[in-house]
Amino acid sequence: MEILVYGTINSVSLALMGLGFAMVYGISRVPNFAHGALYIVCGFVTWTLFHKIGLPYFISIILSLCVNGVLGILMYRFVLIRVRGMNISEIIASYAIGLAILEGFRFGGFRGMTYTLPVFMEGSLMIGSVPVDFHRLIMMVIGILLVAGLWVFTHHTRIGLALQGMAQDERAALMLGIDSDFMAMLAMGFGAVLAGVAATLILPLGNIVVESGYHVLIMSIAVCIVGGLGSWTGAFFAAFIIGYAQILTVVFIGSHFQMVVALLAIILTLILKPSGLFGQQKELEERV
Amino acid sequence: MLEAHDLMVFYENMIALNNISIKCDESQIVGIFGANSAGKSTLMYSLSGIMLDIRKKELMAGGERITLRGEVIFQSQNIMNLKPSLRAKAGIVLCPERRRLFKESSVLENLRIGGYLATKAQAKHTLEYVMEVYPALQKLKNRLGGFLSGGEQQMVAIGRALMAQPKVLLLDEPLLGLSPLMQATLIKSTKAIQKEKKISIIIAEQYARPVFPIVDYAYILENGAAVMEGTREELMNNPDVKSAYFGVS
Known part of the structure; x- marks a missing residue:
């Protein structure tokens, strides 16, 4: 029972971390290595707005999500647009931005364990014999709603359909008047907002520390590689696989092996099925 | 022109x-x-x-x-x-060589992605028109683009291009x-x-x-x-x- 409940919660939080990365990569083919940094930015901005400026919690969250979106758009508009299509440079550029942001925070004095955000709702609930606090439940509900919302967005709105078209065949989308640079910029903005959503949901459970930026980056890459780069459904299912695997390791082997699971998953996937569970690109290449 | x-x-x-x-x-x-x-x-x-x-x-x-x-x-x-x-x-809308359909989207979605530049009314009108010109697509509406025959794919590709109001x-x-x-x-x-x-x-x-x-x-x-x-x-x-x-x- 414990495994089931905490496995699901862990999986949802992994899915939340990975979604933004998967979305940006799926649409613009830019691996956004600043994803973890954006996640942390949202945490610290919310913290600053809430604790230093004294805005209501909800408003500081909304504002910091907006900040994140704008940051993502600016990052694409001024840096990544110049290197788009050059695979290595994309990674170097986005990772450099991420490093600059994360280490900038560290340099600016955001160190230690003192930065926390309040949970949405105090208290806990018993599911069977397992106590679960409300915040984790809220996180799960919002996570699932978010996935459902994204599905509706990409299947039923003009912009969402255009994003989907671009993800599948950029040039064919271009022929239909879908401007790929504009769409990639939008995708980057959405990805940044998704990183922010993940941050606002997950960070109240612990401290906001710079290191978790790197952790989130690794986890989201693991999720995306296992699920197949560029596939959102893949990322979602992979999050569940890794999530449960992690909890199982925690229960049966020991909690410090948790991180190994994600990295092992990457390695195993690359050896056994390099295109990932739901990836198509490599398979296409093999066919050609 | x-x-x-x-x-x-x-x-x-x-x-x-x-x-x-x-x-x-x-x-x-x-x-x-x-x-x-x-x-x-x-x-x-x-x-x-x-x-x-x-x-x-x-x-x-x-x-x-x-x-x-x-x-x-x-x-x-x-x-x-x-x-x-x-x-x-x-x-100026191009319907490319080898069709290049969006293979993981259904026929209807393919057409609606094509309608990105169209207004809502135009898109609705053109969609009806496409179905009228290619009645075969009516039955395939929810089939994925990758599972169509060549001729059906071509119909979708032309329909998709038409949706962009060329x-x-x-x-x-x-x-x-x-x-x-x-x-x-x-x-x-x-x-x-x-x-x-x-x-x-x-x-x-x-x-x-x-x-x-x-x-x-x-x-x-x-x-x-x-x-x-x-x-x-x-x-x-x-x-x-x-x-x-x-x-x-």
Whole structure:
């Protein structure tokens, strides 16, 4: 029972971390290595707005999500647009931005364990014999709603359909008047907002520390590689696989092996099925 | 309406289009005929601006250097440096070679992605129109693009291009790999679309025979150069064309 409940919660939080990365990569083919940094930015901005400026919690969250979106758009508009299509440079550029942001925070004095955000709702609930606090439940509900919302967005709105078209065949989308640079910029903005959503949901459970930026980056890459780069459904299912695997390791082997699971998953996937569970690109290449 | 003057395209030092000038008037169907590698697709890409995107991508990836020269005139404006997405907005829509459907989206979604530039009313209206022209798609609405036969894919591809509200529709090898029966159906519907929507259509095709009856004017490309041009009647009665493209000696 414990495994089931905490496995699901862990999986949802992994899915939340990975979604933004998967979305940006799926649409613009830019691996956004600043994803973890954006996640942390949202945490610290919310913290600053809430604790230093004294805005209501909800408003500081909304504002910091907006900040994140704008940051993502600016990052694409001024840096990544110049290197788009050059695979290595994309990674170097986005990772450099991420490093600059994360280490900038560290340099600016955001160190230690003192930065926390309040949970949405105090208290806990018993599911069977397992106590679960409300915040984790809220996180799960919002996570699932978010996935459902994204599905509706990409299947039923003009912009969402255009994003989907671009993800599948950029040039064919271009022929239909879908401007790929504009769409990639939008995708980057959405990805940044998704990183922010993940941050606002997950960070109240612990401290906001710079290191978790790197952790989130690794986890989201693991999720995306296992699920197949560029596939959102893949990322979602992979999050569940890794999530449960992690909890199982925690229960049966020991909690410090948790991180190994994600990295092992990457390695195993690359050896056994390099295109990932739901990836198509490599398979296409093999066919050609 | 859509004209190209002295268009030249080089891939590195290889010349793909050599001083081509073509012209498509309002409500005209223009045929571009030529063998493989004659430059048909390059011409279509240059007209629709996709060449600019290809050039950019090649530059980024450190691939081939592509050079473009000449002018493309659309509604008496030089659009040679206009981005492909803006050209599509202006009304030049390409239906590409090998269809390039969105394989993981359903037929309906494919069409709706095509309607990105259309207003809601236009999209609804055009969607109905597409279903009317290609009744076969009605039943396949929810089938994924990758699971369609070649002919069905081509219908979706043309329908998708129509959804973008074109003024000039560029069809690049629409008959590629289709059965003669399907070819005839598609050609008939193409003519019907042109009549109904009052748009211009440029068709690039290897085999002139199935397309020839509906074109008003045609160009014949060889090695990147337009070696012959004329109205349908002129070309029909030209002995060289007869032997080379109709197999009649």
